[in-house]
Amino acid sequence: NAGVTQTPKFQVLKTGQSMTLQCAQDMNHEYMSWYRQDPGMGLRLIHYSVGAGITDQGEVPNGYNVSRSTTEDFPLRLLSAAPSQTSVYFCASLDRSQETQYFGPGTRLLVL
């Protein structure tokens, strides 16, 4: 089991560029989510999905899009990067039976 994987690990973007952060899990979890973590703040939920074809907004969705075409994959798209999106992004999947979130290793994004 690879668990939750994320690519890339690091990324530098210029303002206005777009990109997709990849996330995949091999645990057959239905629930997946994206968080961002900024200094002095807790993880904040961006978007989440309760199953293939179903997504919803979290606490800070503006500037991000998601899709869930398969159970395994949950990519996060930055439409037009802004410096305020400089952050560490974590993807997670949830084992509902244990209410345990498994996190990927994170993507560190710098927007110049």
Add this chain to the structure above:
Amino acid sequence: RKEVEQDPGPFNVPEGATVAFNCTYSNSASQSFFWYRQDCRKEPKLLMSVYSSGNEDGRFTAQLNRASQYISLLIRDSKLSDSATYLCVVNPIRYKLSFGAGTTVTVRA
């Protein structure tokens, strides 16, 4: 008001010491509570769930006080490897977790 608030610390303790810290939560309807551990620049990992009656996992003890809406974590006989940031996590809405900003613990030799 933040949903989950924690004392950021840092708590600097010598090896072998006991350290304890709390977090408070605002949603009285919250049903599930957890402590996650996050090492520097790594992903958070579940340390332990917190049950109403309190629970232990080795040197770690978690307590829940619903009346005052706080949970606590106590670490006994601290090890160097316990140095980390501890995240308080509350489940106010099913499957949507709220995270505190974390309490940093540094154990020194």
